[in-house]
Amino acid sequence: MAEDLANLFTAGNMKFLLRGVEMTLLLTLIGGVTGLIGGFVLAYARSSKGRLLAPVRWCATVFVEFFRRIPFLVTLFLVLYTVQMVLPRAPLFWVAVISICLLCSAYMAEIVRAGMESVPTPQIETAEVMNMPRWRITWMIVLPQAWKVILPSAVSYMVMFVKDTALASQAGVFELMFAGKALVNRGLDPLLVFATVLLAYFAISWPLARFGRWLEARLADRRLEGGVR
Amino acid sequence: MGLVGPSGSGKSTLLRALVGLAPPSAGQVVLEGKIVDYAKKDSLRALRDHVAIVFQQYNLFQNMTVLDNIIVTPIKVRGRARAEAEAEARALLSRVGLSGKESAYPDQLSGGQQQRVAIARALALKPALILLDEVTAALDPELVRDVLDVIRDLAGEGITMLLVSHEMGFIREAAHRVVMMDAGRVVEVGPPQQIFDTPTEDRTRAFMSKIIRH
Numbered sequence: 001m002a003e004d005l006a007n008l009f010t011a012g013n014m015k016f017l018l019r020g021v022e023m024t025l026l027l028t029l030i031g032g033v034t035g036l037i038g039g040f041v042l043a044y045a046r047s048s049k050g051r052l053l054a055p056v057r058w059c060a061t062v063f064v065e066f067f068r069r070i071p072f073l074v075t076l077f078l079v080l081y082t083v084q085m086v087l088p089r090a091p092l093f094w095v096a097v098i099s100i101c102l103l104c105s106a107y108m109a110e111i112v113r114a115g116m117e118s119v120p121t122p123q124i125e126t127a128e129v130m131n132m133p134r135w136r137i138t139w140m141i142v143l144p145q146a147w148k149v150i151l152p153s154a155v156s157y158m159v160m161f162v163k164d165t166a167l168a169s170q171a172g173v174f175e176l177m178f179a180g181k182a183l184v185n186r187g188l189d190p191l192l193v194f195a196t197v198l199l200a201y202f203a204i205s206w207p208l209a210r211f212g213r214w215l216e217a218r219l220a221d222r223r224l225e226g227g228v229r
Numbered sequence: 230m231g232l233v234g235p236s237g238s239g240k241s242t243l244l245r246a247l248v249g250l251a252p253p254s255a256g257q258v259v260l261e262g263k264i265v266d267y268a269k270k271d272s273l274r275a276l277r278d279h280v281a282i283v284f285q286q287y288n289l290f291q292n293m294t295v296l297d298n299i300i301v302t303p304i305k306v307r308g309r310a311r312a313e314a315e316a317e318a319r320a321l322l323s324r325v326g327l328s329g330k331e332s333a334y335p336d337q338l339s340g341g342q343q344q345r346v347a348i349a350r351a352l353a354l355k356p357a358l359i360l361l362d363e364v365t366a367a368l369d370p371e372l373v374r375d376v377l378d379v380i381r382d383l384a385g386e387g388i389t390m391l392l393v394s395h396e397m398g399f400i401r402e403a404a405h406r407v408v409m410m411d412a413g414r415v416v417e418v419g420p421p422q423q424i425f426d427t428p429t430e431d432r433t434r435a436f437m438s439k440i441i442r443h
Contacts, residue, residue: 126288129248130302130354131277140301144292 004189008196013183020179021200023093027165027175028204030097031104032158034064036150038101039108043116044138046109060109067106075099077172094172100165107157116125148219155212162205178201181220231400232393234410235436237335240393241285244360248282249273264282281351285363287343289335289350295322296331299350307354314353325379341362341372345379352383359383361392377403397440401425407431 013063045053045060067075077098083090119142127137170179184190232240245251247258258265260279266272289298299318303309310390322328325345335343344364351359361380365373377399383404384390394400400407400421407424409417409432417423417430428434 050443120288122284122286122288123290125250126282126284127279127290127302128284129277131274131306132302136305140305141290141292 004192006189008183008192009022013188016183017176017179017196017200018112020174020176021204023173023175024162024177024201025204027096027100027168028162030102031161031165032154034101035104035108036112036154038105038112039112042105043112044218046113047116049134050098064106064109067102068110071101072103072164074172075103076167076171083199092171092173095171096165096168096175099168103164104161107161111153111157112150114153115146118149119145133208137212140159151219152212155208155215159209159212162208163201166201230389230391231404231407232391232410233395233397233400233407233424233436234416237266238410239413240410241362242413244282244362244393246281247360248277253311278354279357280360281354281358282362283344283347283351283355283364284358285366287335287347287367289343290347291335294332294334295338295346297354298335298346302350303346303353318349321352322346324352324382325349326375339372340368341375344368344372344376347391348376348379350382352388357389359390360390361390361394363393363395365396367392397425409436411436 004115005208013163042060042064046064048057054104076095079102080092080095083095083098116138119215123141127141132140165175168175172178176197180193183193232242232243239416242251246253253267256278260276260352263272263275265276289295290301293301296315296318299321300311300314303314303317304311319328319331320330325348327342327345327349330338330342330346335346338346348359348361348364364380368376373396377396380390380392381399381403392400392404402421404421406418406423408415409424409428409430411432417428417433419429421431425437428437
């Protein structure tokens with residue numbers, strides 16, 4: 001046991017695991033940021049009006065429903081084989097990034113939509129009657145009120161999502177889980193390795209979860225200072 | 230002009246239809262000699278440039294200060310100069326008795342104050358017609374008066390308003406013409422004395438007697 005511990009906790013192995021942590025954090029961050037942007041675009045498209053834009057609404061709805069319904073692992077392999085068909089030498093990291101962006105955008109779209117719908121419709125109707133265009137209503141009236149609902153949910157989704165990034169290891173993408181598996185393959189004690197990996201995941205997601213709670217409490221009674229510029 | 234009638238008679242729906250928030254099922258609205266086509270964006274836009282509506286629930290933009298609520302449309306939609314719009318907004322605020330509240334947020338104001346801001350916001354659009362939909366119905370009784378005083382002043386200045394209200398005493402005193410509605414239709418139109426005291430239609434008579442009795 002003592003020997004196993006000594007074998008695992010070498011500077012080289014720790015650096016290796018830390019690089020895994022780095023990649024996991026990077027994937028989570030990319031997912032969060034592109035997810036929020038993509039989610040907003042999808043939610044905005046879904047809430048569009050008029051017969052002309054019906055195909056846009058329809059596409060956005062299909063996208064969101066599709067990627068929310070299938071397991072992430074399936075999305076991952078779908079992307080992996082599609083990408084490899086087109087660009088056989090594409091780095092696996094980009095496969096993970098693409099899959100994550102697809103998944104996060106679809107989930108965030110629902111979070112953004114719920115946030116935008118939390119703004120009372122009469123305020124929006126009032127702005128419509130004043131001839132304010134829809135993008136301006138969204139930008140100046142809806143989003144400044146919706147973000148307090150959106151951000152905490154988005155963070156708590158990211159807390160869940162950190163764990164999903166582990167699936168990327170299945171496609172051969174290097175991140176924390178993959179680093180753990182690689183160490184086991186080098187003959188290190190699996191129980192010790194994965195216990196360490198577990199602690200690392202916990203160390204990432206627990207502070208993030210606390211941050212989400214703090215954010216929620218903090219935003220509840222704050223407004224976005226700004227105004228008409 | 231006052232619009233009265235029993236609950237559910239379609240008064241609010243009529244106002245919503247007038248500004249294109251509810252689909253009109255029949256009838257015509259004529260604006261400056263042209264029939265408004267609610268299905269056409271341009272036509273609806275032209276109408277909305279001339280008509281403002283104030284709702285029962287004020288509907289102020291909660292994320293904006295009182296001043297921003299008033300100037301946002303003049304500046305962003307009408308393209309007015311900021312300084313000019315602000316000066317007008319301040320003048321309007323003093324007119325509705327709310328000078329000094331420029332940088333307050335709606336949730337820091339009472340219902341009566343919010344409703345007066347909403348009226349100022351409507352006035353800032355310089356509409357040819359202001360629709361007022363039960364603007365005092367959500368207010369505490371002691372606040373109703375402040376809002377009605379403002380409306381009375383506006384009526385005195387010759388601003389055209391269509392007022393849906395259950396404040397019969399106020400309509401009788403302030404309106405030049407009163408429309409009685411029931412079951413989605415206009416039943417009777419006339420000066421207040423006629424509608425309230427000597428209605429020609431049975432349904433108006435029945436409605437008035439009910440109100441007086443209670």
